[in-house]
Amino acid sequence: MTNCWERPEDMTYQRPASTCDITASDLTGEIVAALSAASLVFKDDQAYSKYLVDAAEKLFELATNVDSTKQETYTTVDARGGEARNFYNSSGYLDELIWGGTWLFFATRNTSYLEDATKRYDDAENDKIPFDQGIFYCDNKFTADSVLLTQLRFFHDVGYPYEDALLSSSNLTDSVMCSYLSDQNFDKTQGGLILLKPDYDTSLQFAATPAFLNKLYSDYLDLLRRSGDNPMKMSYMVGFGNHFPIQVHHRSSSIPWDNQHYSCAQGDRWLNSVDPNPYVLLGAMVAGPDQNDSSIDQRNKPQFTEPTILSNAGLVAALIALHDPPSISYDSNGFSFGIAA
Numbered sequence: 001m002t003n004c005w006e007r008p009e010d011m012t013y014q015r016p017a018s019t020c021d022i023t024a025s026d027l028t029g030e031i032v033a034a035l036s037a038a039s040l041v042f043k044d045d046q047a048y049s050k051y052l053v054d055a056a057e058k059l060f061e062l063a064t065n066v067d068s069t070k071q072e073t074y075t076t077v078d079a080r081g082g083e084a085r086n087f088y089n090s091s092g093y094l095d096e097l098i099w100g101g102t103w104l105f106f107a108t109r110n111t112s113y114l115e116d117a118t119k120r121y122d123d124a125e126n127d128k129i130p131f132d133q134g135i136f137y138c139d140n141k142f143t144a145d146s147v148l149l150t151q152l153r154f155f156h157d158v159g160y161p162y163e164d165a166l167l168s169s170s171n172l173t174d175s176v177m178c179s180y181l182s183d184q185n186f187d188k189t190q191g192g193l194i195l196l197k198p199d200y201d202t203s204l205q206f207a208a209t210p211a212f213l214n215k216l217y218s219d220y221l222d223l224l225r226r227s228g229d230n231p232m233k234m235s236y237m238v239g240f241g242n243h244f245p246i247q248v249h250h251r252s253s254s255i256p257w258d259n260q261h262y263s264c265a266q267g268d269r270w271l272n273s274v275d276p277n278p279y280v281l282l283g284a285m286v287a288g289p290d291q292n293d294s295s296i297d298q299r300n301k302p303q304f305t306e307p308t309i310l311s312n313a314g315l316v317a318a319l320i321a322l323h324d325p326p327s328i329s330y331d332s333n334g335f336s337f338g339i340a341a
Contacts, residue, residue: 029096201303204288
């Protein structure tokens with residue numbers, strides 16, 4: 001039912017949930033990282049923070065103690081992730097296990113998790129670098145892994161036996177940050193928008209996440225602020241500025257709420273309508289312009305007007321990082337996380 005245009009409240013077709021087991025190593029690593037990071041956010045609530053850490057540790061043990069020949073990605077098996085493969089395909093799991101292990105180290109300061117992460121680093125570099133260097137998105141956490149390990153090297157000297165991997169991560173991070181600013185490594189539009197994956201439609205998704213990583217790597221903050229010209233003078237954040245998208249590719253905000261139920265076929269009326277959305281999806285970032293800095297504000301052209309979770313997650317991180325002057329956060333024992341508070 002991917003072509004069904006109706007409000008989520010009106011959906012009646014089946015949307016079955018899939019079940020994954022211990023072989024979905026990539027998804028497990030993501031969840032471990034999320035739980036670990038959340039435990040730091042809620043560290044003042046000691047009971048809840050411990051609850052999150054305990055869950056993360058149990059999941060990490062499941063993911064890393066399984067026979068390596070059985071480790072695979074969530075989308076490998078059709079019955080489990082076949083549907084997701086078309087939208088959020090996963091080509092590997094090493095980067096996610098590093099991601100989860102490093103965040104778990106930050107949450108617990110248990111060096112066994114850092115040891116696991118750094119041991120996997122070289123293999124993950126060989127796995128991801130050839131086709132996705134410098135890109136941070138759902139299928140590649142390796143660049144973010146490198147930045148996170150670099151922050152660890154900067155703010156907490158853990159020394160042997162981790163120094164080699166941390167040095168590699170620091171060198172790679174330095175190289176990647178420079179590559180963002182160079183015209184030699186990545187394509188850019190005439191207006192200055194970096195195109196990390198030119199063949200993909202959602203240009204801003206792949207620009208928001210390096211902006212966030214570049215901010216964390218604060219030595220290059222001044223260079224980061226050299227923005228492009230934005231020839232169309234378009235605000236790609238809905239509701240902000242004098243010229244922003246009004247036909248956002250979003251079912252719930254495009255179909256009026258009038259206590260009527262509309263089927264998939266009836267919903268096409270609003271998908272193809274040229275009228276503005278009846279509801280402003282305030283703050284959402286749409287897909288953005290193409291390689292020629294052009295953007296068409298039409299609801300049925302998602303390559304320009306769709307606000308995806310992936311794109312907006314990177315934007316939120318970048319905006320938070322830019323909101324306040326950088327400072328260093330510490331836990332109650334004085335341990336530096338090397339991240340802005």
